[in-house]
Amino acid sequence: MTTRNITRFWEWGRKIICVGRNYADHAKELKNAVPTEPVLFLKPPSAYVKEGSPILVPHYSSNLHHEVELGIVIGKGGTAIPQTSAMEHVAGYALCLDMTARDVQDDCKSKGLPWTLAKAFNTSCPVSDFISKEKIPDPGNVNLWLKVNDKMRQNGHTSQMIFSIPYLISYISEIISLEEGDLILTGTPKGVSSVQEFDELQAGIEDILTMTFKVDRL
């Protein structure tokens, strides 16, 4: 019998819960209101892509955006987890990209439709290797950055989050029970921009880890 290893969480087939507009500067750059409650949406596990495979631009989009985000990998599952014990449910972290077909999202927003086509397509969730909890003792206090073809586009800090990680775990788990192997994307800082076929994205978190992805078209 093979045992599942949390360090390969993307192979588990668990859910990906994303928080939108969790950085005021990013909400403002897209002319959205700064939220007073977390904005949530989902990606399916088929959205995962790992280094070595390309990020694919959906055929129906001509404006694919990068969003660099800190991902929380859930260890111990739970429902209505109190903020005070939330961090006990965290197995570790991952550096993640919330790839977004911005033109499609704008269209969905104007029509009052869900964001599925804009956010949940194949390869919309590039992820790094698993980062142990020990490597990030204070996840609310780390620098995240992203370069496109060597040009810095996003350079943010998780201390700028509107809703803290313990708050998000508690808030989400009241609505959607968390299970071991789930991933929470905690929102992106400002600086999102378009990427095209043949671009190279490089993202990093402190001096802990960097990852590189090529963009391709089907």
Ligand SMILES: O=C([O-])CC(=O)C(=O)O
């Ligand atoms: O599409 C958006 O702007 C919402 C989002 O995912 C984020 O803020 O990270």
Ligand SMILES: [Mg+2]
């Ligand atoms: Mg996002």
